[in-house]
Structure formats: structure tokens, C-alpha cells
Amino acid sequence: MSEMLKNLGRESQNSESRVSVEDQLKVYELCKTHLGGHWSDVSADQLDIKRVTGGIVNKSYCCSLPQSAQTGHDKCHYFTAEDDLNPRCVALLAKKMAKMHSLDVPITKDSHQFLMKNYLDIFVGPVFESYKKGHIYEEIQRHKLQTFMEMDLCDEMSWAIEVSVGLGGPVVFTHNDLNRRNILVRNTCDTNADDLDIFIVDYDWSCYMFRGADFCLHYQCFA
Structure with missing residues (x-):
């Protein structure tokens, strides 16, 4: 343990991001607890932890596994329409x-x-403005999209938000940006296409939100 703390201290001093030993240990425990898998197989001094700087950020860190524990995400592909048709996926x-x-x-x-x-x-707000007199409005008129010309999309969206709150659905830790490019699919066996794994990535919009938000965002990709 003492040797690990020494290593952490040296890395902290040499790092441009200046991560304290206390923060390194705390981040390590969070990764091990909430990510599991390979993150539980390494020690705190093996993780590459850097402070995210620039812009409007609080205490944010970029954490990477050592090369020996890489998970093979480079062999993944984005979740596609074909994956939607795969029951296993x-x-x-x-x-x-x-x-x-x-x-x-x-x-x-x-x-x-x-x-x-x-x-x-x-x-x-920006969508409403575009729908009323901006690019969206121009496209609707140019293509003569009769349904959108007859309905009030702003009222529809306002109604949907009101109903979403009124339903009182469960509030959970949500991704909030679960589009297909944030879902990686990797085949774990070259001889069996159904032997696969899935990784959800890019958690920068994550927070506690209605559970339906993730379902909605994923299924809207069908459109």
C-alpha cells in the first residue's frame, strides 16, 4: 500500500493535470465500484487518471485502463439498424x-x-424558433409536408413534456444521450455472430432523470 501511494504521489507531481493522491484513490474506488470488470482487476496506481481542464467543468477526470487491461473497444462497431433486428443484441x-x-x-x-x-x-427553444420561421419551417414549406403544415409541433412538444412530468415515472440514473453512436457492439467470438457484448459510452450528459428519457432517445433513432 505504501509503495502504491508513493507511485501515486510521483505521478501526481509529474502530471500536468495535477491530480491529488486523495482524488486518485477516490476516483479509483468509484471506477472499481461502479464499472467493475477490468476496472476491478487493476490497482489505483495502474490507472491513468487526468484532470479535465478548460471550459466550464467542475472536478472531472479522464480515466484510462493500462494497455495490458484494454477491453478491445477498438474492435467494436456502432449500434446499427441490423443490430435492432438481432434479438440477442x-x-x-x-x-x-x-x-x-x-x-x-x-x-x-x-x-x-x-x-x-x-x-x-x-x-x-431553438427548435421552436426554427419551426416557426427558420430552417425547419422552410424545409416543411419547400417539401410541402402537409401533416406538419396542418399541426402545431410546438403544442405537441409542450403537451408531451407536461404528460411526461405528470406520469411520475421512476427517476433513475440515466444516460440522456443514448443514440446509436453511443452504443458499441463487439463480437467476442469470430465463429459465432451471436456471441457478442455491448458497451454504453459517453456519459457526459448523465444524471438522474425519468427512466423513459433513455427509452425515448433510443427509439427515436428508428425514425
Whole structure:
């Protein structure tokens, strides 16, 4: 243990990101507890932990496994329409989502209240403007999209947000950007196409939110 702390101290001093020994140990415990797998097989001084700097960030870290424990993500492909038609792939994705949604992550648990209260201003406002008099409006008129010309998309979206809050669905740790490019599929056996694994990546939008947010974002990729 003392040797590991010495190694951590030396790495901290030599690193441009200046990660304290205390923070390195804390980040290591979080990775080991919540990520498991290869992250549990290495020691704290084997992890490459760097402070994320620049922009509006709090205490954010970039963590990497040592080369000897790399998981082979470079052999993955993005989740595709073909994967949607593979029952094995869809079932595995559902299990991964369920596991993610069951995590007890040490962050604020009421972020969904802020997001839903400010959703229109943060995310939908620019879309509304474009729909009323911007690029979306021009495309609807140019292609004579009769359905969109007759309906009020702004009212539809406002109604959907109101209903989402009113349903009172379970609030869980959600990804919030579960599009296909954030789901990696890797075949673990060259001779069996159904022998595969799935990795959900890019958690920078993650927080506690209604569970349906992840379902909605994933299924909208079908459109």
C-alpha cells in the first residue's frame, strides 16, 4: 500500500493535470465500484487518471485502463439498424440499460426537476424558433409536408413534456444521450455472430432523470 501511494504521489507531481493522491484513490474506488470488470482487476496506481481542464467543468477526470487491461473497444462497431433486428443484441442492450438504471451513483438525485422545468428554454427553444420561421419551417414549406403544415409541433412538444412530468415515472440514473453512436457492439467470438457484448459510452450528459428519457432517445433513432 505504501509503495502504491508513493507511485501515486510521483505521478501526481509529474502530471500536468495535477491530480491529488486523495482524488486518485477516490476516483479509483468509484471506477472499481461502479464499472467493475477490468476496472476491478487493476490497482489505483495502474490507472491513468487526468484532470479535465478548460471550459466550464467542475472536478472531472479522464480515466484510462493500462494497455495490458484494454477491453478491445477498438474492435467494436456502432449500434446499427441490423443490430435492432438481432434479438440477442436487443436483449443484451436491455440488460445493460437495466443495470445502468439500477446504479446508485453518488450525485444529486433531483436533477430531473431542473431539467424538466427548464427543458423548453435549454433544448426546445431553438427548435421552436426554427419551426416557426427558420430552417425547419422552410424545409416543411419547400417539401410541402402537409401533416406538419396542418399541426402545431410546438403544442405537441409542450403537451408531451407536461404528460411526461405528470406520469411520475421512476427517476433513475440515466444516460440522456443514448443514440446509436453511443452504443458499441463487439463480437467476442469470430465463429459465432451471436456471441457478442455491448458497451454504453459517453456519459457526459448523465444524471438522474425519468427512466423513459433513455427509452425515448433510443427509439427515436428508428425514425
